Amino acid sequence: MTEIIRLSRRRLLRGAVAGAGVGLLSGCDALSQRQGFIDMLSTAEPMNRSVQRFLTGNRLAREFPESMISPVFKPNGSINPKTPEYLALKAENFAPYRLNIRGLVRKPLEFSVDALRAMPSRTQITRHDCVEGWSVIGQWTGVPLSRLLDAAGLKPGARYVVFHCYDDLAGDGSRYYESIDLDDAYHPQTIAAYDMNGAPVPVSNGAPLRMRIERKLGYKQPKYVHTIEVVDSYTTLFGGKGGFWEDDGYDWYGGI
């Protein structure tokens, strides 16, 4: 008799625990589908941004010795763009490529890769941190974005820099894009990079030009960049959240 009672009590307990667990998790899943709840969770993003900005100021990301360069710089996201305009450029080894600088600038500019190579450059060996959690170290050479922006001259009202790219990561005819604010744009390690590990950036890592914004996660450092647009707000662009992954729910700050 006691045996039966004990068994059924145990089963009841087990059922209760399992039920509570399943209820809790499906509750979490239901909450994850509610925009209002996600908006509440997202209040942490401005806190991350302001506190981290306050604590880090304009400090440089750590730079590493050559001996620490990873044997393979793991490519991720788009690794071989198939958009017609990119394939046409690639077929000519990027000779016709031009980087456009436009938007809220006094003087819209255009640069070939050779013109960029002729400008003052910065070389840095830095760690690349993916939002997925992995890291690799690589060496980058490129033109500081501050030089390009200063050459074009910012107009009053300029607040953000948007990068437009050749690749169609979603596969729906859209194009990858990203945006940063002027603090990050003028950070000394923010460069438009044409060389990786001492050779032209390979296609898998963003040829012919990719951004390095060293204190950001990988998705904030777009590859295959063709246009740098200075804007006062990014809300009217594409999904309105300031970037390809941001439009998919990722945080715009992207610093952690």
Next chain:
Amino acid sequence: MHWINLLCMLALVGSGLRIYNAHAALYWGEVSHFDTPLFATQAIAGKDGVLGASRPGSDSALMRLGFPSWATIPSPGMGGLAVARRWHFFFAWAWVINGVCFLLWSLASRHLGRDLAMQRRDWRDIPKSIVDHLRFRHPVGDAAARYNPLQKLAYLLVIFVLPPLVVMTGLSMSPQMASVLGWWMDIVGGRQSARTLHFVAMALFVLFAVVHVVMVVYAGPINEMRSMITGRFRVKYPKTETAPTPAVQEAPASADRMETRP
């Protein structure tokens, strides 16, 4: 504060495991040596089918997952890494703010100094306490109303050692924060080491929680839970001793206690 803490911890562990699943391997050092991870959870063929893979729904396809869908917030298909990160950062802030409030309260109320700090007697009693634990000998009388030395050490670990470790290793994964954490990054050995230690700290928190709940259940769940909610804790005195009247004494859990045994 305890229950806010539990809520935050559940959210943090669940969303953390979902974040881990985005790249289900841990490394030591600054970078990921993809071929030689320290620890990885991957799908392998086992005796009873495929191990390390789950079906998030009864009709969905088998997915290769580091941690199964029941352990992650959100479950696969109900939101991805982006949503898990939203959960994680929100509850990280809530957990830290709640923890700081707890710390201030414990200092002000002298809970910390009176109940938790290791006294000279506690250090001396450690061997005896270990034996008592191994023999499942439960303290009676006033000793039951005090924290035993092993219990104190466990609490001190989850209050003063693991939280700073988990916060610092969490921040070490931020490329922005890494720009000011150079000295600390040298100590932990790099971003991937920090990610691994963050995971280890999580596992220790979970281990603590499991032991904590087992001890509560073992010590009498109704009495313990009541004391956690109302502050009243019933203490049993051994029959052979002449207990102070009455035989069962109601003592507020955090009130002054007699330092001498009856």
